[in-house]
Amino acid sequence: DAGVTQSPTHLIKTRGQQVTLRCSPKSGHDTVSWYQQALGQGPQFIFQYYEEEERQRGNFPDRFSGHQFPNYSSELNVNALLLGDSALYLCASRQPGEDEQYFGPGTRLTVT
Amino acid sequence: RKEVEQDPGPFNVPEGATVAFNCTYSNSASQSFFWYRQDCRKEPKLLMSVYSSGNEDGRFTAQLNRASQYISLLIRDSKLSDSATYLCVVNPSGGSQGNLIFGKGTKLSVKP
Numbered sequence: 001d002a003g004v005t006q007s008p009t010h011l012i013k014t015r016g017q018q019v020t021l022r023c024s025p026k027s028g029h030d031t032v033s034w035y036q037q038a039l040g041q042g043p044q045f046i047f048q049y050y051e052e053e054e055r056q057r058g059n060f061p062d063r064f065s066g067h068q069f070p071n072y073s074s075e076l077n078v079n080a081l082l083l084g085d086s087a088l089y090l091c092a093s094r095q096p097g098e099d100e101q102y103f104g105p106g107t108r109l110t111v112t
Numbered sequence: 113r114k115e116v117e118q119d120p121g122p123f124n125v126p127e128g129a130t131v132a133f134n135c136t137y138s139n140s141a142s143q144s145f146f147w148y149r150q151d152c153r154k155e156p157k158l159l160m161s162v163y164s165s166g167n168e169d170g171r172f173t174a175q176l177n178r179a180s181q182y183i184s185l186l187i188r189d190s191k192l193s194d195s196a197t198y199l200c201v202v203n204p205s206g207g208s209q210g211n212l213i214f215g216k217g218t219k220l221s222v223k224p
Binding site for chain 1: 154
């Protein structure tokens with residue numbers, strides 16, 4: 001049983017560019033959340049998707065957007081990249097009715 | 113006041129030692145609580161959920177004090193493999209609705 005998977009593993013982009021990160025949840029999980037983890041910090045909640053809709057959003061600008069597909073997989077899009085967007089982007093999924101979230105290996109984004 | 117605060121660390125302990133991590137949270141209505149461990153440049157992995165009655169999993173014991181808004185994790189008989197960053201995590205809403213709020217983490221280094 002595959003866990004949460006994310007792609008790509010690493011990415012280097014230039015300021016002003018746009019990026020799309022992808023996540024496939026664990027089998028049987030229907031809710032996907034995205035987090036940003038800067039170096040030396042705990043992960044920060046970006047948003048959560050359920051039934052293909054954004055359910056909750058953290059304190060992130062509109063440059064951060066997402067999507068969830070009918071198969072529960074999800075994308076995170078970031079427009080107009082800033083140097084400060086350099087971080088580890090983590091996707092987490094959970095089962096219906098369960099509290100625990102399980103994380104994928106993350107995508108390390110470097111903006112130069 | 114930060115939403116989730118942890119001991120700053122780092123904790124450097126010898127093998128076999130007992131080590132305790134503490135955490136406080138600001139939202140008294142918070143519903144669910146967890147400890148995650150994170151190895152260097154890896155994703156957070158769920159260590160254990162924390163219940164009001166306290167819970168134990170082998171060498172690990174977690175306690176929750178709702179009145180004091182305080183969570184603890186005790187590791188007995190530390191192993192080299194316990195070296196990691198331990199993240200205190202709170203779900204303000206509980207259930208499948210909420211996002212997770214992470215502390216900055218406390219780094220543990222177990223030495224031979």
